[in-house]
Amino acid sequence: MLQDYYHNYDKANGYERLLFRSGRGLQSRELNDLQSQVQHQVKGVADVLLKDGDLVSGGDVVIDAVSGEVQLSAAQVYLDGHIRDIPSATFTIALQGGVDIGVWLTHRVVTEVEDPSLRDPAVNALNYDEPGAARLQQHCQWGLREDALAGEDAFYPVHRIEDGVLIIKQAPPQLDAVTQALARYDREANGGSYVVEGMALSYRDREADQQVFSLQEGKAHIQGYEVAFDTARSTAFDWDPDIGTVREEPKAFISVPASDDGARSMRVDLDFFPVKAVEEVNVSIEKSAILTRAQLAGGEDLLPDESVLEILSVTQGETTFVAGVDFLFLRNHISWQLSGAEPAPGSxxxxxxxxxxxxxxxxxxxxxxxxxQQPQGELVENALITVDYQWYRPRIDLVVLDRFGQLKRIKGQPAHQLPVAPKVPANHLPLAQVSQSWFTDQAPEIENLAVRAVSMSELEQMQSQISDLYQLLAIERLRNDANSEESASKFGVFVDPFIDDDMRDAGIEQTAAIVDGELILPLSADIVELPLPSGNVLTLPYELEDVLAQTKQTGSMKVNPYQAVEPIPATVRLTPSVDHWTQTSRSWTSPITRRFDIGRGLRRLTRTRTSTQVLSRTTRQAQFMRSRWVNFTISGFGPQETLERVTFDGISVQAQEV
Structure with a gap:
């Protein structure tokens, strides 16, 4: 600052006003303090609504995804208690990594030396053309954080660009107090962290040692603060699987023919995969070797291979040497220290x-x-194989987004099977789970699990669907009730399952019949009695033939040993002999129709069903009988017999001779 510039304002003193007194000189320091005091008061009110770097208007960003050229339009930005005008600018940025674009605020002191117009322009005044107060000039321009202009200059970040994609935190005007109030309401009412639209994660490809993912453009709220992407953005995470090690995994060698030339092989599938590297494969091999006997009798001969398990045979021409009798197997040597036979020295x-x-x-x-077949020999069938190898352990990672628009990957805990996803850190929005299997030709499985906002129209549609479901459920319950034993009336519909006649109106004559759950036209029945011949038996025509006859025997018998001379009584036949009638209290035809037929269209089925079930038995005399005509026939009179009178139930009736 200037040497003759005095400024002593300190907000900690609590001075609210300057009280100018008469007769006292006016100090330049008091004028400077007055400016600082007013500016402090205005800034205190403005900081409640805005914070440094908030856009009031303008500030649009256009990024060239090929060259990295960035064009920024003119804007108004709140900086250090003032809304300042920023001219448009163009510059180039790196398309990899994060870049902060903001406003550089520079200032300088201007006196009458740099600007002569600051001298007193009053011609007739004593102070004409004399120097007066200097000016503090401040200049604002777009720039990058790394473009440091001077030690006293201040940088205020406005935009954040990640891998060439602009992260929009909030559209202008950005009122900090309003934003915080809305964020608090959003957290309390909706949880604060959810996706409004877009923001779906997908897998693109693997490049070198990185997995490349693509995040769809969209908008989200994180802890109540808005984060938006105008275009889709790609992000890469390290391809860093966790390595598991398996030692001496056992297998049994069982070979099968592998080709027409008789070669045999075995496919060995390891227990854990995908396999990174096979370190060792230990096998059992059987081979034959020609050894030369040492010059020392009873000495030892070294076998050409190490880790020998057993000696199968030792032969020389037609001679076979026996283990334990002729030689011993000691320390990978054949020892001839026994007193048995041994090859000649040098043979x-x-x-x-x-x-x-x-x-x-x-x-x-x-x-x-x-x-x-191996260079060392042939593998032994059914022998043990041990494998040492490394494999990639499965893992579930979590991709989250923070309130500043940063995409992060939270690595999960690897497991042999069924890995568990990690927990979501505080103040982060979970976007997707990435199930890593680490196969070369298989993409990781992505499950987008972000909580998404539901619009009012969708809520209305869901409410309508729920109402439809309730109505369908009520109708289904109504149908079930109709098919059960107790029928009911619901939703204004009377339901009769046609099980029996219980639901029918007993006060009105019914003209239809219920048969096997269906309402059909009735059948009327009249009882007709067939006339029977005099013999009381109705049969087909026949002739009697003697089955047993005795014609050679004779004898005698008394005709009337008891002197019974009463005449044989006559035979009386009533027509009808039995009277059938039906007393019906309800004129329903269902029971009668059920006995006759059951039909479907042109196809008819007639069947007879007999069922006897005695629930109770009671005998009593009928109080009244119906009146009807009864014919009678009297026969069987002998010669000289005459009919004196005929009575029926004590009532005399008139008979006619025929």
Missing amino acids: QFEVQYRFRTQVAIEHDEFGFTLQK
Whole structure:
């Protein structure tokens, strides 16, 4: 500052006003303090609504995704208690990583030396053309954080660009107090963190040692603060699987024919995959070797391979040497210290043995193929194989978004199977779970799980669907009730399941019949009695033939041993002999119709069903009988017999001779 500039305002003193007194000189310091005091009061009110770097208007950003050129329009930005005008600007940024674009606020002191117009312009005054107060000039321009202009200059960030994509936190005008109030309301009413639209994560490809994902353009609220992307953005995370190590995984070698030339092999599928590297494959090999007997009798001969398991045979020509009698297997040597037979010193003999060794293989993500024939010899069938290898352990990662628009990956805990996703950190919005299987040709499985906002129109549609479901449920319950034993009336519809006649109006004559759950036209029935012949038996025409006859025997008998001379009574036949009638209290035809037929269209089915069920039995005399005509026939009179009178139930009736 200037040497003759005095400024002593301190807000900690609590001075609210300057009280100018008469007769006292006016100090330049008092005028400077007055400006600072007024500016402090105005800034205190403005800071409640705005914060440094808030856009009031303008400030649009256009990014060239190829060249990295950024164009910013003119804007009004709140800085240090003032709304300042920022001219448009163009510059180039890096398209990888994060870049902060903001406003550089610079200032300088201007006196009459730099600007002669600051001298006193009053011509007739004593102070004409004399220097007066200097000026503090402040200049604002767009710039990057790393473009430091001077030590006293201040940078205020406005925009954030991640990998060439602009992160919009809030559209102008950005009123900080209003924003905080809305954020608090959003947190209390809606939870604060959710996706408004878009923001779906998808997998693109693997580039070198990184997995590239694409985040759809959209808008989200995080802890009540808005984060928006005008365009889709790509982000890359390290391809860093967790490595698991397996030692001596056992397998049994069982070979199968692999080709027409008789070669045999075995496919070995490892227990854990995808396989990163196979470190060791230990197998049992059987081979034959020609050894030369040492010059020292009773000495030892070294076998050419290490880790020998057993010696199968030792032969020389037609001679076979026996283990434990002729030789011993000691420390990978054949010892001839026994008193048995042994090859002559310097002569050659053949040894067949088995040993453990490592073989080289080429593996894939699941295992490898092991050939039976190896350079060292042939693999032993059903022998033990041990494998040491490394594999990629599955994991579930979580992709989240913070309130500043930063995409982050939260690594999960790897597991042999069924890994568990990590918990969501505080003040972050979970976007998706990424299930990592680490296969080369298989993309990770992505599950977008962000909570999404529901519009009022969607809520109205959901409410309508719920109402429809309630109505369908009520109708379904009504149908179930109609098919049950107790019928009911619901929703203004009377339901009769046609099980029996209980639901019918007993006060009105019914003209239809219910048969097997259906309402059909009735059948009327009249009882007709067939006339029977005099013999009381109705049969087809027939002739009697003797089945048993005795014609050779004779004898005698008394005709009337008891002197019974009463005449044989006559035979009386009533027509009808039995009177049938039906007393019906309800004129329904269902029981009668049910006995006759059951039909469907042109196809008819007639059947007879007999069912006897005695629930109770009671006998009593009928109080009244119906009146009807009864015919009677009297026969069987002998010669000289005459009919004197005929009575029926004590009532005399008139008979006519026929």
